[in-house]
Amino acid sequence: xxxxRIIPCIFLLQGKAVRWFDDRELLSEDAIALAKHYSDQGADxxxxxxxxxxxxxxxxxxxxxxxxxxxxxxxxxxxxxxKRLEDVKKMLYAGVKRVVLNxxxxxxxxLIQEAAGRFGKEKIAASLNDFDTLFKHQHLIEQxxxxxxxxxxxxxxxxxxxxxxxYVIVTDTMEESEIFRILKSPGARGISGKFVSNEEMDYHxxxxxxxxxxxxxxxxxxxxxxxxxxxxxxxLIPVVAQNYKTGEVLMLAYxxxxxxxRTVKTGKMTYYSRSRQSLWTKxxxxxxxxxxxxxxxxxxxxxxxxxVEQIGPxxxxxxxxxxxxxxxxxxxxxxxxxxxxxxxxxTILDRKKHPKEGSYTNYLFDKGIDKILKKVGEEAxxxxxxxxxxxxxxxxxxxxxxxxxxxxxxxxxxxxxxDIIRELSDRH
Numbered sequence: 001x002x003x004x005r006i007i008p009c010i011f012l013l014q015g016k017a018v019r020w021f022d023d024r025e026l027l028s029e030d031a032i033a034l035a036k037h038y039s040d041q042g043a044d045x046x047x048x049x050x051x052x053x054x055x056x057x058x059x060x061x062x063x064x065x066x067x068x069x070x071x072x073x074x075x076x077x078x079x080x081x082x083k084r085l086e087d088v089k090k091m092l093y094a095g096v097k098r099v100v101l102n103x104x105x106x107x108x109x110x111l112i113q114e115a116a117g118r119f120g121k122e123k124i125a126a127s128l129n130d131f132d133t134l135f136k137h138q139h140l141i142e143q144x145x146x147x148x149x150x151x152x153x154x155x156x157x158x159x160x161x162x163x164x165x166x167y168v169i170v171t172d173t174m175e176e177s178e179i180f181r182i183l184k185s186p187g188a189r190g191i192s193g194k195f196v197s198n199e200e201m202d203y204h205x206x207x208x209x210x211x212x213x214x215x216x217x218x219x220x221x222x223x224x225x226x227x228x229x230x231x232x233x234x235x236l237i238p239v240v241a242q243n244y245k246t247g248e249v250l251m252l253a254y255x256x257x258x259x260x261x262r263t264v265k266t267g268k269m270t271y272y273s274r275s276r277q278s279l280w281t282k283x284x285x286x287x288x289x290x291x292x293x294x295x296x297x298x299x300x301x302x303x304x305x306x307x308v309e310q311i312g313p314x315x316x317x318x319x320x321x322x323x324x325x326x327x328x329x330x331x332x333x334x335x336x337x338x339x340x341x342x343x344x345x346x347t348i349l350d351r352k353k354h355p356k357e358g359s360y361t362n363y364l365f366d367k368g369i370d371k372i373l374k375k376v377g378e379e380a381x382x383x384x385x386x387x388x389x390x391x392x393x394x395x396x397x398x399x400x401x402x403x404x405x406x407x408x409x410x411x412x413x414x415x416x417x418x419d420i421i422r423e424l425s426d427r428h
Contacts, residue, residue, distance in 0.1 A: 003218045004183045005044035005190035006206070007168060008197040010035060012061045012080070013051045020172065020194065021051060032067050034199075039072035040289065042203035042266060044218045046072060047149070047170065047192050049100075050080030062090050069095030073291040073309055079127055079149070083107070088115045092123060093397040100149050102127045109140060116144035120360030125149050141165065146358060147189070168192055183215045204266060222264050222295070226257040230302035236272055237304055241282075241314065244293040244307035247339065250314035251322040253282075255304065267292050269308055288312035341417055344404065348411045364408050372412055375405045 010031055011018045017028040028034040035046055048068065050061040058081045069076050078091050079100025088111075091099045099119075101112050103126055115124050125147040128134050134141065134148070141148065148167040166189040169182050179195050182188055196203075207217040229237050236254040243250055253271040255263070259279050262270040269290035270281045283289030290308040297304055315322040351361040364372050379402040386398040410416070 003216050004188065004210070005168075005218050006042070006196050006203050007045045007047050007077075007190045007192040008038045008043050009047040009049065009170060009192045010038075010197075011049050011051050012064060014057055015060050015064060018051065021049065024051070031064055032071055035068045035072050035076075036287075037199065038197075039074045041201070042207070043074060043196075045074055045097075045190065046076045047100075047168070048076060048078040048080075048096075050078070052081050058087070062094050065091060065096060066094040071311070073289060073311055077125060077147075077149075079125070082111070085111065085114050085118060088119065088124075092119060093394070098123055098125045098147060100125045100127045101145075103133050103137065103141075104129055109137065112140065112144045117363070120363070121358040122146045122360075127151060149192075171195070180210070180213055180215065183210060184213075222260075224297065224301075226260050228301060229297070229304075230300060232302075234274065236274070237302065239269075239271065239304040239306055241269060241290060241306045241308050241310075243310055245309075245340075248321055249323055250290075250308070250310055250320075263292060263306075264295075269306060283311060286312065286316075288314065290314070338417065338421070341403075341407070345407050345411065345417055348404075348407050352411055361408060364405075365412065369412060372405070372409050376402070376409055379405050 011021055011024075011027075012031055013024060015031070016026060017031040017034050018024040019027045035048075038046060046068070048065060050058060050065075052058045052061055061081070065076070065078055075097040076095065077098045077100060078094075078096040079102060082088060082091070082099065082101060083105075088099045088101075099115065101108055101115065101124060103109075103112075112124060112126065121144050124145045126141045126145045127149040129151050142165055145165065148165050149170060150167055151170050164187070167187055168190045169188060169192065171178070171182070171191070171193040173179065173193070174195055176195070179191055182191050195201075196206075210217050231237055232254075234254075236256055237260075239253050239255050241250040241253070242248065254274060255270075256272040256279075259270045259272045262279065262281070266281075268281055268283070269292060270279055272278070273280050281289075289311045290306070291311070293307045293309060295304055295306055310320075313320050315324070317324075348361055351359050352365055355362045355365075364375065379398065383395070383398045383402050386395040389395065410420075
């Protein structure tokens with residue numbers, strides 16, 4: 001059974017959020033706060049559309065997108081006013097997970113091929129308003145995108161017979177029964193639109209209603225009950241929180257059964273305060289939430305390790321981690337850049353050994369050394385161009401692109417990071 005996602009949508013116009021693509025009444029002056037509200041309330045993903053017409057307003061929307069992706073703890077998918085490959089690039093650089101290309105726009109066929117070839121089909125979604133477009137371009141869409149966004153009500157059975165690509169329905173219906181019907185469709189990976197974009201909606205309660213109807217919603221499920229844990233004398237289990245990206249240890253806190261249950265259900269770290277004798281969700285007052293990536297129990301079942309996405313600093317002092325006072329030995333920086341490089345390289349190497357359909361990395365390997373060298377050269381040129389721009393944000397993204405393609409070249413020619421580090425060490 002596939003897991004379903006709740007995906008509220010935000011329509012951006014001149015830096016503000018409006019109600020709907022054909023109802024441009026103001027919904028919120030602060031689109032970032034609205035996005036954060038959806039994230040905090042338990043949405044699984046966010047769908048953002050730029051309704052601007054001018055290039056100036058489009059740039060403002062992309063800047064908003066950049067801020068939204070930094071402040072929310074859920075993936076962001078975005079589209080709207082995308083006319084060229086550069087627009088796709090800017091949205092991806094703003095931090096969105098996937099860019100939506102509107103097939104009602106002129107030039108969409110060429111653009112989706114260019115975008116998938118440049119960034120990989122997993123970064124591209126196709127937005128459709130009717131079945132005729134899907135039928136006409138079915139092979140092209142399946143070859144160059146990983147998701148379809150349907151922008152109206154439709155016959156779900158017809159969709160299932162036409163394509164196996166997972167789809168999201170963006171609908172204006174406010175009928176709960178229709179929402180359940182959509183979510184029960186095997187191909188639907190999520191629901192968006194007016195119903196789930198209601199600011200007053202309690203996503204956790206709605207997910208419970210879905211589960212009561214046999215609809216499996218995205219959430220964490222523990223394979224062990226709290227009763228299986230070995231607790232301390234206070235009936236609590238200690239929890240070590242760790243940054244899932246860097247491995248940095250952030251803090252130590254405690255859970256009782258209720259805190260553990262709430263953490264698993266909401267996906268946000270909830271602890272038990274021994275001093276206040278009550279539950280507390282990390283970030284509920286500061287906004288510095290911890291979003292769960294995984295929970296692991298140690299061999300004695302008496303300590304939990306929570307790998308989390310930390311929003312803002314973990315410590316009440318403003319420090320990124322509560323462990324910042326060195327009392328013995330040397331204070332080493334635990335955010336080791338080499339670990340990040342090695343992790344990316346390992347993923348590239350795994351793609352080479354175990355090809356994945358639609359992978360941009362495999363596309364490069366399949367094309368061979370000449371294509372890889374061409375891309376390294378192109379990315380090096382883009383680094384030079386970006387370096388002339390006073391805004392270092394673009395340079396950061398171009399350097400990351402260059403390093404990725406350099407690692408593909410390393411994997412193609414059998415070089416490892418150990419080889420590079422040894423060479424640098426010898427020179428040093």
